[in-house]
Amino acid sequence: MTTYLPGQRVVLIHTSDPHTRLRPGAVGTVRRHDLRSNTVAIAWDDGSTLAMLLDDGDRIALALEPQAVTADTPDAEHPTPVEDPAPDPGLLTPPVAASDAVAYVTELPPCDIHRAMSDTVIPAGFDGSTRLGPWAYMCDGCFKAYGLGLGVGRGQRLILGRRPDLGTAADSGLD
Structure with missing residues (x-):
């Protein structure tokens, strides 16, 4: 809690x-x-x-403080947390197999963090647990800043398109 x-x-x-x-x-x-x-x-x-x-x-x-981000900030389009420590680098990119921790989608949802804080629509590349508490769709920058990594109970990368091993309906006989 x-x-x-x-x-x-x-x-x-x-x-x-x-x-x-x-x-x-x-x-x-x-x-x-x-x-x-x-x-x-x-x-x-x-x-x-x-x-x-x-x-x-x-x-x-x-809350994130948009005013804490300046042009001098390395990634100025991503807000900085208030009184929140830097993420543990070991949590950001745990080793996972290429086929693990991915979800194929027909459309990328907007980044929940940007939408909540600045009403900005940026496509999300991840769906995962955050250091802020709830799960969220996150763009690459927000995932690096707030995501807890990839894998079961952490998160998944969102990939636009169809899963390669599914083929087409004609290939599977599901016409």
């Missing part, structure tokens, strides 16, 4: 509250985290004070 500390900036990933004006991507500041009820009290930037009930399906993640 992730513990949120007072003062940490968070972003709303999902809430099941039908009456709130908050939408995914909303940003706020943690006021307190009641670990017994797993409820996080948040002062949202739009003035809302809606608490997140994490055991009831609400989801938040540590």
Whole structure:
């Protein structure tokens, strides 16, 4: 279970509250985290004070600070985490067989991290677990910064197209 500390900036990933004006991507500041009820009290930037009930399906993640990225940053199009340590390089590219940890798709989904933080649409190349908490579709840069690697329980590379060993419907007799 992730513990949120007072003062940490968070972003709303999902809430099941039908009456709130908050939408995914909303940003706020943690006021307190009641670990017994797993409820996080948040002062949202739009003035809302809606608490997140994490055991009831609400989801938040540590916020990224787009302003922390400058032209001097090596990869300026990828946001920097707030109070988040650098990823362990050993987790980013574990050895996997070429056929393992891949999923063939007909269309690449957008990077969830870019979409949540800046409403930017960048094609994702990975689907995986993140250091931010939830699984996400991630572009290459976000996967390097936030992904937990490839393999079972970690993630998979998304490849546009049809799996080579499937052939066509005519080849398989499934006309």
